[in-house]
Amino acid sequence: MRITTIIVAILSLFLFISCGNDNESQQNRSQGETQNGLTEFELEHGIGPVTERVELGVIDPEKVDKGRSIYEMKCEACHNMEGRMVGPALGDVMERRSAEFVMNFILNPSGMTREHPVGKELLREYMTPMPFQNVTEPEARAIVEFLRDHSNN
Amino acid sequence: MKKQKSNMLRGMMIGAGFVAVAAFLFTGCPSQQGMLDTRDAAEKVYVAPGEHDEYYAFLSGGYSGQLSVWGLPSSRFLKVIPVFSQDPETGYGYSEETKPLFQTSYGFIPWDDSHHPHISQTDGDADGRWIFINANNTPRIARIDLDTFETKEIIEVPNTGGNHASSFVTSNSEYVIGATRFSIPYEKDLDVPIDSYADNFNGALSFLSIDQETGRMNLDFQIIVPPYNYDLGRAGKGISSDWVFFTTYNTELAHTLLEVNASQNDKDFVAAVNWRKAAEFVAEGHGRTMDAEYYHNYYEGNQGFAVSHVKNEVTVLYPEDVEEFMYFLPTPKSPHGVDIDPTGEYIVAGGKLATVIPVHSFSRMLEAIENRDFEGDSNGIPIINYEATIAGEVEDPGLGPLHTEFDGDGYAYTSVYISSEIVKWSLDTFEVVDRIDSYYSIGHLMITGGDTKNPDKRYLVGLTKTAKDRYLPTGPKQNHPAQLYDISGDRMQLLYDFPTIGEPHYAQAIAANKITERVKQIYEMEENDHPHAVRRVGDARVERDGDVVRVYMASIRSHFRPDNIEGIRVGDTVYFHLTNLEQEWDVVHGIGIKGANNAEILVAPGQTKTLKWEPTRTGIYPFYCTAFCSALHQEMQGYVRVSAADSDVELVWRTGN
Numbered sequence: 001m002r003i004t005t006i007i008v009a010i011l012s013l014f015l016f017i018s019c020g021n022d023n024e025s026q027q028n029r030s031q032g033e034t035q036n037g038l039t040e041f042e043l044e045h046g047i048g049p050v051t052e053r054v055e056l057g058v059i060d061p062e063k064v065d066k067g068r069s070i071y072e073m074k075c076e077a078c079h080n081m082e083g084r085m086v087g088p089a090l091g092d093v094m095e096r097r098s099a100e101f102v103m104n105f106i107l108n109p110s111g112m113t114r115e116h117p118v119g120k121e122l123l124r125e126y127m128t129p130m131p132f133q134n135v136t137e138p139e140a141r142a143i144v145e146f147l148r149d150h151s152n153n
Numbered sequence: 154m155k156k157q158k159s160n161m162l163r164g165m166m167i168g169a170g171f172v173a174v175a176a177f178l179f180t181g182c183p184s185q186q187g188m189l190d191t192r193d194a195a196e197k198v199y200v201a202p203g204e205h206d207e208y209y210a211f212l213s214g215g216y217s218g219q220l221s222v223w224g225l226p227s228s229r230f231l232k233v234i235p236v237f238s239q240d241p242e243t244g245y246g247y248s249e250e251t252k253p254l255f256q257t258s259y260g261f262i263p264w265d266d267s268h269h270p271h272i273s274q275t276d277g278d279a280d281g282r283w284i285f286i287n288a289n290n291t292p293r294i295a296r297i298d299l300d301t302f303e304t305k306e307i308i309e310v311p312n313t314g315g316n317h318a319s320s321f322v323t324s325n326s327e328y329v330i331g332a333t334r335f336s337i338p339y340e341k342d343l344d345v346p347i348d349s350y351a352d353n354f355n356g357a358l359s360f361l362s363i364d365q366e367t368g369r370m371n372l373d374f375q376i377i378v379p380p381y382n383y384d385l386g387r388a389g390k391g392i393s394s395d396w397v398f399f400t401t402y403n404t405e406l407a408h409t410l411l412e413v414n415a416s417q418n419d420k421d422f423v424a425a426v427n428w429r430k431a432a433e434f435v436a437e438g439h440g441r442t443m444d445a446e447y448y449h450n451y452y453e454g455n456q457g458f459a460v461s462h463v464k465n466e467v468t469v470l471y472p473e474d475v476e477e478f479m480y481f482l483p484t485p486k487s488p489h490g491v492d493i494d495p496t497g498e499y500i501v502a503g504g505k506l507a508t509v510i511p512v513h514s515f516s517r518m519l520e521a522i523e524n525r526d527f528e529g530d531s532n533g534i535p536i537i538n539y540e541a542t543i544a545g546e547v548e549d550p551g552l553g554p555l556h557t558e559f560d561g562d563g564y565a566y567t568s569v570y571i572s573s574e575i576v577k578w579s580l581d582t583f584e585v586v587d588r589i590d591s592y593y594s595i596g597h598l599m600i601t602g603g604d605t606k607n608p609d610k611r612y613l614v615g616l617t618k619t620a621k622d623r624y625l626p627t628g629p630k631q632n633h634p635a636q637l638y639d640i641s642g643d644r645m646q647l648l649y650d651f652p653t654i655g656e657p658h659y660a661q662a663i664a665a666n667k668i669t670e671r672v673k674q675i676y677e678m679e680e681n682d683h684p685h686a687v688r689r690v691g692d693a694r695v696e697r698d699g700d701v702v703r704v705y706m707a708s709i710r711s712h713f714r715p716d717n718i719e720g721i722r723v724g725d726t727v728y729f730h731l732t733n734l735e736q737e738w739d740v741v742h743g744i745g746i747k748g749a750n751n752a753e754i755l756v757a758p759g760q761t762k763t764l765k766w767e768p769t770r771t772g773i774y775p776f777y778c779t780a781f782c783s784a785l786h787q788e789m790q791g792y793v794r795v796s797a798a799d800s801d802v803e804l805v806w807r808t809g810n
């Protein structure tokens with residue numbers, strides 16, 4: 001009986017502590033939030049490490065090559081350029097989404113499919129959550145360059 | 154009614170008193186039993202869901218051949234690392250990559266008996282880089298990387314029968330040691346009468362150097378010693394860190410009914426070896442070269458196939474060829490363990506047939522050597538006078554003392570097999586200060602951070618040999634138990650009791666943060682150097698070369714690529730080289746194919762593993778992902794069409810169209 005009480009007490013303490021942490025992080029996020037607890041930027045450009053607009057400029061062929069090789073290694077198993085596969089077609093993705101959105105999806109797929117309305121909608125549609133493929137931010141930027149180049153051609 | 158109740162109560166109290174007296178008579182003073190209030194004990198081992206333990210404990214699997222990993226103090230089971238035995242759960246020893254690890258001069262050996270895990274050290278402290286473990290039966294030593302918790306290397310140890318005194322490392326992981334438990338004839342495959350033991354048999358102590366970058370072992374040299382049984386070993390610490398120590402028994406040179414014939418002498422020996430001197434003699438060319446055949450198996454690159462190299466000679470050092478570098482310390486009686494205290498001064502032997510625990514002094518040993526205080530020699534190896542080295546004898550240690558560990562706070566803890574207890578004694582007075590029961594028949598014991606110069610006086614784990622009534626009964630053969638004790642206070646207190654895998658022979662525990670900071674979450678795809686890896690999705694393909702068909706297959710949630718293959722023929726040898734394209738922690742894919750005389754293969758994120766399949770019948774063979782990987786895991790499947798040996802069905806493969 002007393003053990004149960006202690007265990008319950010310990011568990012409650014943890015619940016209390018972890019709830020406290022959640023509240024705190026919620027509060028930190030709440031500055032400038034709009035609907036769904038997301039900021040304007042997040043709604044438009046996704047949730048993740050990319051929190052500012054990215055300078056795109058003219059297409060950099062070196063980045064395109066780098067992006068292509070990462071794409072072939074880490075993306076192509078699930079995405080076609082044309083037509084749905086495991087995930088959506090990416091041939092026209094740069095026309096539909098911002099560079100920041102694509103980068104955040106690559107860099108934070110579980111956050112995007114859990115918290116972003118577009119991500120949630122995509123998960124409902126495709127049913128397979130996109131995995132994080134150990135891609136760095138510069139690498140995600142290179143993939144964007146490759147996808148931009150593809151759109152242009 | 155009232156009266157009756159009080160009578161009943163009195164009866165119960167008398168009964169309880171009787172039980173207490175009986176218990177006292179049977180086991181000793183109740184206050185010494187360390188029966189902690191259940192509530193306090195529960196609190197001490199409770200680690201909340203999602204929280205992590207403070208220590209990793211590595212328990213050898215004994216006759217399972219493996220190494221199991223646990224969290225302390227919760228005693229949560231974390232994983233089994235397969236080492237010397239094939240493991241169909243993971244495909245270890247079944248995949249083409251891991252099969253070479255099992256090669257020996259006796260062929261492919263699918264099992265062994267793993268006894269003494271030992272964590273690599275830097276400056277006398279466990280550093281969490283690698284853990285070594287010995288194979289007793291077909292003598293070998295394995296290295297497990299603690300960034301992946303995978304066996305990466307196995308080396309065979311020649312001239313050895315029963316590599317028991319192994320795999321202990323020196324203070325800076327310069328060497329990992331081994332020794333022959335059963336002396337044998339040296340010359341390879343020498344066929345002689347067993348009763349020519351005294352003439353033809355020999356002992357060998359093995360010293361395997363460790364490459365500090367890669368961890369790779371190399372059998373640097375062996376020391377040829379008299380044909381005793383070399384039982385256990387330990388490296389010195391601090392002042393004695395240039396030395397290693399081995400116990401011997403069977404100085405009688407018996408070769409039959411050892412339980413009687415090897416128990417005649419009142420004293421056997423602790424062998425003290427100055428390994429640094431020995432290594433210098435070898436480096437200066439004083440060793441002899443002996444023919445031997447032994448295998449060295451390891452991964453050459455980062456994660457392709459393990460390779461097997463056969464070695465054909467070994468450097469051996471005969472003590473008589475060089476100046477003195479080793480000595481025998483007479484020690485009562487058939488000593489089992491030899492353990493060195495954290496300062497390096499005390500050499501504690503577990504004289505399993507002795508009535509005391511003999512404690513030698515390292516500094517007195519050096520003095521005795523200086524003063525030539527010898528009582529003779531064995532094969533030219535000086536035997537030091539017992540009185541000259543002995544620092545004390547612990548009286549009344551119980552029956553059958555085996556192994557000792559230390560808390561770094563002036564106390565030693567010795568496991569005592571026959572009387573099934575742990576005795577705590579003072580390194581100052583050599584007097585027993587506390588004792589506690591073990592359940593039942595304790596072998597090794599282990600202290601957190603132990604066998605280093607800085608043990609943590611927190612927990613002790615007793616590794617026991619029989620469970621009997623401790624848990625719900627599971628038939629005539631039950632799993633071996635382990636008990637967790639709190640040793641932070643003056644008295645030992647039993648906290649928890651849990652069944653383990655195989656025979657938990659010896660164990661080591663290390664502060665978790667020394668390992669968590671180095672543990673890998675994935676194999677990085679960019680670093681996959683497997684010759685048959687699918688590095689680009691477009692590389693997924695099937696190739697035929699004569700009767701050999703290689704399927705370069707990729708997997709990602711939730712499909713294989715390719716997943717339809719036709720044109721395989723009966724008589725082909727098919728290799729499925731499966732690359733897991735995931736780069737997310739703990740997302741594992743596997744493959745099983747109907748009728749394969751093999752195991753499944755599990756593939757970690759970013760890794761490539763190979764399943765060999767030799768279809769013997771025509772038909773359609775489904776294969777599927779064996780690891781529950783996603784919501785569409787049940788859809789992760791494919792088909793192989795197998796046609797007759799003489800068919801001309803074209804080799805084709807596809808995915809999704």
